Amino acid sequence: MSGTLYGIGIGPGDPELITLKAKRRIEACPVIVAPVRAEGERSTALGIVRSEIDLEGKTVLELVFEMSGDAADYDRCGDAAAEIIIRELERGRDVAMISLGDVSVYSTYMYTEGCIRARGYRTVSVPGIPSFCGGAALAGIPLTLGDEGLAIVSAAKGNPLVEAALDGFENVVIMKAGRSLDAIAGMLEARGLPAECATVIHNVGMEGEYIGPIDVSRDHGYFTTVIVKRGGRAAGSDAGCRG
Numbered sequence: 549m550s551g552t553l554y555g556i557g558i559g560p561g562d563p564e565l566i567t568l569k570a571k572r573r574i575e576a577c578p579v580i581v582a583p584v585r586a587e588g589e590r591s592t593a594l595g596i597v598r599s600e601i602d603l604e605g606k607t608v609l610e611l612v613f614e615m616s617g618d619a620a621d622y623d624r625c626g627d628a629a630a631e632i633i634i635r636e637l638e639r640g641r642d643v644a645m646i647s648l649g650d651v652s653v654y655s656t657y658m659y660t661e662g663c664i665r666a667r668g669y670r671t672v673s674v675p676g677i678p679s680f681c682g683g684a685a686l687a688g689i690p691l692t693l694g695d696e697g698l699a700i701v702s703a704a705k706g707n708p709l710v711e712a713a714l715d716g717f718e719n720v721v722i723m724k725a726g727r728s729l730d731a732i733a734g735m736l737e738a739r740g741l742p743a744e745c746a747t748v749i750h751n752v753g754m755e756g757e758y759i760g761p762i763d764v765s766r767d768h769g770y771f772t773t774v775i776v777k778r779g780g781r782a783a784g785s786d787a788g789c790r791g
Contacts, residue, residue: 551579551637553664555657557650557676558593561753561771563600565677573674574601577644579636581629583613583656592754592771593646607636613656626659630667633660637669648771650676654702654723680721680773683749687759689777692719696779703728703774711735718778726750726772729764736776747775 554573559565574580580603582591591610597603611629636643647655651673665671680700684691692698699713703725710728713720714735722732729748736746743762750758750772758766762774 549640550669551640551642552670552672553633553637553661554642554644554672554674555651555655555661556644556646556674557652557655557678558596558646558648559677559753560649560679560682561592561596561751561757562682563596563753565682565753566597566600567674567676570674570676571601574644574646577606577642579607579609579633579641579643581609581611581633581643581645583629583645583647584610585613587612593648596648596754597646607641609633613659626656627663629660630663633664634667634669637664647676648679650678653678653700679749679752679771680723680775682752683747683759683773684775686752687747687749687775689747689775691721691775703732706731714739714741714776714778720776720778722774722776724770724772725774726768726770729762729768729772729774732774732776733762733764741776741778745776745778747777749773749775 554577556570556573558570574597582594584591609632611632633643645657645660647657651657661671696718698719699717700721700723701707701709701713703710703722710722725732733743736743746762748758748760748762750768
């Protein structure tokens with residue numbers, strides 16, 4: 549009997565935000581898969597898991613997923629990872645593939661999961677706390693109130709959906725925003741929205757955590773999200789931001 553692939557969201561970074569279900573499933577799986585962006589790179593997700601869960605005696609595989617922003621690269625890496633994982637599943641071993649945040653939100657896991665499920669193997673997703681939920685909690689701001697809408701978009705590769713979301717929603721979560729803060733600040737200005745409408749959350753629950761206003765002089769990396777609230781308060785503000 550073949551094993552099962554579990555995609556496990558481990559939350560935004562704080563090890564205490566790993567759910568009980570995620571912890572128990574990781575403990576039960578003999579094989580752990582952690583995506584990395586390049587050969588030899590240390591997995592951030594794996595480091596978080598190791599701080600709370602004993603992985604002694606488990607097979608740990610760090611598999612490369614290039615973060616190029618090109619769907620063809622994601623598919624290629626997902627297929628390559630699937631072949632390695634299937635070898636473990638064929639041995640009857642359950643595999644836990646860990647992912648920061650939630651496995652359904654811009655997760656590399658889904659590229660692999662689709663390939664493995666199409667080959668007839670069983671897959672199960674274990675949800676985790678998304679980074680923007682963790683960041684909103686730390687910033688003390690609501691993501692939505694009443695009948696407001698919420699859009700979640702990626703800023704990678706100058707995604708035009710960012711502007712469409714700012715025009716159409718009261719609340720916008722802009723992920724993968726580290727290289728786009730200048731552009732996002734310009735979009736707010738063009739719409740007459742004060743900078744105070746935006747809250748940057750970077751490395752939530754990890755070293756170098758930053759929660760505050762857009763500051764283009766700061767060096768923000770991959771794990772950077774911007775929460776824009778057109779009619780609500782930003783972090784550290786009681787005032788509205790209507791524009």
